[in-house]
Amino acid sequence: QVQLVESGGGLVQAGGSLRLSCAASGRTFMNYALGWFRQAPGKERDFVATISWTGASTYYADSVKGRFTISRDNAKNTAFLQMNSLKPEDTAVYYCAARRNTANSIREYEYDYWGQGTQVTVSS
Numbered sequence: 001q002v003q004l005v006e007s008g009g010g011l012v013q014a015g016g017s018l019r020l021s022c023a024a025s026g027r028t029f030m031n032y033a034l035g036w037f038r039q040a041p042g043k044e045r046d047f048v049a050t051i052s053w054t055g056a057s058t059y060y061a062d063s064v065k066g067r068f069t070i071s072r073d074n075a076k077n078t079a080f081l082q083m084n085s086l087k088p089e090d091t092a093v094y095y096c097a098a099r100r101n102t103a104n105s106i107r108e109y110e111y112d113y114w115g116q117g118t119q120v121t122v123s124s
Contacts, residue, residue, distance in 0.1 A: 001026045002113040004096045009118030016086050016122070022079040022096030022115060029053075033104040034072060034079045035111060038092035038120075045095065049081060050104035057104055064090075086122045093117040 008020040022034070035050040049060045049070040058070050069082040079096060097111035105111070 002029055002032070002098050004098060004113055004115035006094060006096050006115045006118040009094060009120045011121045011123065012086055014086060014088055014122055014124050017082070017084045018086065018120060020081040020083065020094055020096075020118060020120070022081075024077040024079075024098065028074075029077055029079075029098050030074050031100075031102055032098045033101055034070075035097045035099070035105065036070060036079075036081045037095045037097060037108060038090075039095070039117075040089075040092040043092075045108060047106045047108065048094070050106060051079070052104045053102040059104055059106060061106075083120070086120075088122045088124045091120060091122050093119050 003026045005023050031053050036048040037045050038048050039045040051058045051070045067085045072079040095117045096115040098113040099111045
């Protein structure tokens with residue numbers, strides 16, 4: 001069992017930056033691919049970014065490509081989402097997820113563990 005806890009969310013002005021963290025406990029998430037998803041008010045949860053367990057493979061939603069960077073530190077059981085050039089449309093609850101597979105995935109249903117989410121609000 002893996003427990004995931006996100007942190008780093010908050011209120012930021014458009015054009016600003018935030019760095020989200022996802023800390024895993026319970027067991028190491030070595031050999032687990034990780035992903036970030038987000039859910040805006042009144043909308044479905046959407047894929048944001050994913051990273052393989054080695055960190056060698058990453059993939060991003062078109063809406064965040066070039067602005068967000070996903071990374072991980074397996075020695076510290078922590079994943080990160082660096083978000084730059086934030087826009088009001090990035091406002092959402094951001095979720096970290098882990099899947100029992102080394103390969104990354106953009107599919108929400110392929111993830112086995114989820115955090116509780118952290119709110120990101122971008123003001124215009």
